[in-house]
Amino acid sequence: MCGIVGATSERRISEILLEGLKRLEYRGYDSAGLAVLSENGQIESLRRTGKVQELKDAVGEHPLGGTTGIAHTRWATHGGVTEANAHPHISNDCIAVVHNGIIENHSKLREKLRELGYEFRSDTDTEVICHLVHHEKQQHADLFDAVQAAVKQLDGAYGTVVMDCQDPGRLVVARSGSPLVIGLGIGENFVASDQLALLPVTRKFMYLEEGDMADITRTGVKVYDKSGSRIERAIHESDGQYDAGGKGNYRHFMLKEIHEQPSAVRNALEGRLVDGKVSGNAFGEGSMDVLKDIEHVQIVACGTSYHAGMVARYWLEALAGVSCNVEIASEFRYRQSHVHPNSLLVTISQSGETADTLAALRLSKELGYKGSLTICNVSTSSMVRESDLAYMTRAGTEIGVASTKAFTTQLVGLMMLVLALGQSRGLSGDKQQHIVGALKALPAKLEEALLLSDEIEALAPEFADKFHSLFLGRGSQYPIAMEGALKLKEISYIHAEAYAAGELKHGPLALIDAEMPVIVVAPNDELLEKLKSNVEEVRARGGIMYVFADKDAHFQGDASMRVINVSHCDELIAPIVYTIPLQLLSYFVAIIKGTDVDQPRNLAKSVTVE
Numbered sequence: 001m002c003g004i005v006g007a008t009s010e011r012r013i014s015e016i017l018l019e020g021l022k023r024l025e026y027r028g029y030d031s032a033g034l035a036v037l038s039e040n041g042q043i044e045s046l047r048r049t050g051k052v053q054e055l056k057d058a059v060g061e062h063p064l065g066g067t068t069g070i071a072h073t074r075w076a077t078h079g080g081v082t083e084a085n086a087h088p089h090i091s092n093d094c095i096a097v098v099h100n101g102i103i104e105n106h107s108k109l110r111e112k113l114r115e116l117g118y119e120f121r122s123d124t125d126t127e128v129i130c131h132l133v134h135h136e137k138q139q140h141a142d143l144f145d146a147v148q149a150a151v152k153q154l155d156g157a158y159g160t161v162v163m164d165c166q167d168p169g170r171l172v173v174a175r176s177g178s179p180l181v182i183g184l185g186i187g188e189n190f191v192a193s194d195q196l197a198l199l200p201v202t203r204k205f206m207y208l209e210e211g212d213m214a215d216i217t218r219t220g221v222k223v224y225d226k227s228g229s230r231i232e233r234a235i236h237e238s239d240g241q242y243d244a245g246g247k248g249n250y251r252h253f254m255l256k257e258i259h260e261q262p263s264a265v266r267n268a269l270e271g272r273l274v275d276g277k278v279s280g281n282a283f284g285e286g287s288m289d290v291l292k293d294i295e296h297v298q299i300v301a302c303g304t305s306y307h308a309g310m311v312a313r314y315w316l317e318a319l320a321g322v323s324c325n326v327e328i329a330s331e332f333r334y335r336q337s338h339v340h341p342n343s344l345l346v347t348i349s350q351s352g353e354t355a356d357t358l359a360a361l362r363l364s365k366e367l368g369y370k371g372s373l374t375i376c377n378v379s380t381s382s383m384v385r386e387s388d389l390a391y392m393t394r395a396g397t398e399i400g401v402a403s404t405k406a407f408t409t410q411l412v413g414l415m416m417l418v419l420a421l422g423q424s425r426g427l428s429g430d431k432q433q434h435i436v437g438a439l440k441a442l443p444a445k446l447e448e449a450l451l452l453s454d455e456i457e458a459l460a461p462e463f464a465d466k467f468h469s470l471f472l473g474r475g476s477q478y479p480i481a482m483e484g485a486l487k488l489k490e491i492s493y494i495h496a497e498a499y500a501a502g503e504l505k506h507g508p509l510a511l512i513d514a515e516m517p518v519i520v521v522a523p524n525d526e527l528l529e530k531l532k533s534n535v536e537e538v539r540a541r542g543g544i545m546y547v548f549a550d551k552d553a554h555f556q557g558d559a560s561m562r563v564i565n566v567s568h569c570d571e572l573i574a575p576i577v578y579t580i581p582l583q584l585l586s587y588f589v590a591i592i593k594g595t596d597v598d599q600p601r602n603l604a605k606s607v608t609v610e
């Protein structure tokens with residue numbers, strides 16, 4: 001999603017802003033822009049559709065000399081992808097604004113501002129902010145007061161940074177529903193939507209809370225909470241471990257991240273399994289006191305994280321004996337749900353900023369849950385800060401928009417939750433040992449699964465001219481089929497659907513022909529024989545299948561069925577292991593199709609708008 005970078009310094013800042021935008025590119029965007037305040041008090045701005053490199057080239061041709069500035073990568077929500085809609089937006093050549101989020105009452109405000117004589121040059125909701133601040137400046141001499149008066153009139157979500165030509169060396173920022181972090185330097189200060197943008201210039205960060213505003217100058221930062229009172233926010237030192245670095249020898253971040261999964265899972269396990277049990281600290285101090293009374297789990301998530309939650313439902317009910325519901329966050333937050341007694345709300349999110357999931361977490365506080373737990377990859381995120389308990393996935397920064405290592409480490413976290421809840425609910429010692437043993441074996445099993453890479457790459461051309469595909473699985477592999485389908489559509493743009501294989505005969509069987517590949521996930525589990533019958537249903541109708549199967553499942557390949565043998569693994573961890581070949585399949589198909597693997601069209605990482 002959109003990215004924000006702002007800086008005020010004694011040195012020229014256009015390079016810092018552009019580097020910051022480059023580092024936020026992975027989030028997905030469609031246009032980019034920056035505005036700087038030059039020494040003679042003029043705002044100079046450049047905007048381009050397309051990649052940050054095009055903006056960089058433009059700055060190369062028209063160097064910008066300012067020492068205070070703001071920059072943005074836009075992922076359009078209101079108004080098409082045009083230069084005029086790219087941020088920053090500027091009112092009367094003086095008030096420049098970048099904004100992440102959605103202003104819901106923009107039409108009303110636009111009408112009001114038009115009546116006041118403001119001319120609109122874009123179709124964005126954002127443009128109302130700069131005119132509103134400009135208007136408020138006529139009533140409030142100070143920029144901070146004007147921004148405060150303006151944001152009070154906004155409904156919706158915003159992370160916004162405002163620069164004023166009459167107030168050089170100052171940035172005023174406001175956060176409500178869209179994250180902002182302040183970077184502290186020596187004689188210079190910064191702001192961004194993600195600390196990753198600022199790691200080349202500082203390691204000291206201050207995270208704004210909901211409703212906070214901040215007044216940033218070269219020499220200091222003043223933060224005010226939602227009531228307008230001055231407040232000190234803690235300063236965090238980053239050790240840079242979330243600096244993703246480069247792609248190494250890999251062609252894409254996604255491929256690098258697929259291959260990082262054995263080590264990511266090792267990190268996720270380290271120190272958390274002690275004496276055959278899950279350590280209480282895995283979910284934060286005092287977590288066992290909350291978990292011991294839990295009788296029901298409500299999981300809320302979006303996209304890939306939702307699939308992780310769906311796998312966990314199979315595990316939680318079968319192993320820990322805890323009932324579990326899983327729901328998409330954008331549905332959960334807008335319906336009236338029934339809260340079971342002693343329920344735990346579990347949110348799952350790579351970034352911890354996913355707007356719908358975060359809103360669901362906030363809503364849950366009014367609904368009477370016993371507690372909240374987040375399974376998350378970013379320790380400084382809103383979800384980690386606002387949840388009672390947190391399990392950090394420790395996957396390291398994930399840059400590819402299509403999630404890979406975040407998903408498999410989420411599954412590890414969810415299996416640990418099964419253990420933690422099972423421990424207080426009479427899960428037998430033998431079963432605990434079994435789960436712990438399976439988890440410990442997981443990194444090696446993932447390494448074996450990665451060895452299928454060449455075989456999968458060789459069959460990818462068979463998908464190149466296909467328009468549709470169907471993924472099938474049963475039991476805890478059904479969500480893995482869904483995840484495989486999501487990966488394929490995300491990065492290769494081939495339409496992919498997933499079905500629980502037992503549902504075939506209730507409709508999708510009508511789609512089967514030789515033009516639609518059917519991908520089957522077939523570990524050697526108790527549902528294997530049922531799955532084999534479903535495979536025969538497809539074969540009988542002339543379908544072409546690609547079956548990822550355990551050797552001992554004894555599938556015989558033939559003209560209508562390619563069998564890719566996945567090395568044998570414990571049934572408990574099979575959903576995690578079988579994820580790897582499906583990720584590789586989508587990756588190699590995308591390569592053949594020549595799509596933008598790390599930043600697929602129309603998509604964004606860290607979905608901070610609803």
Ligand code: HGA
Pocket residue numbers: 001002074075076077078079085099100101102103124125126608609
């Ligand atoms: N609504 C604004 C900003 C969109 C955004 O935050 N995307 O992530 C626009 O459409 O320009």
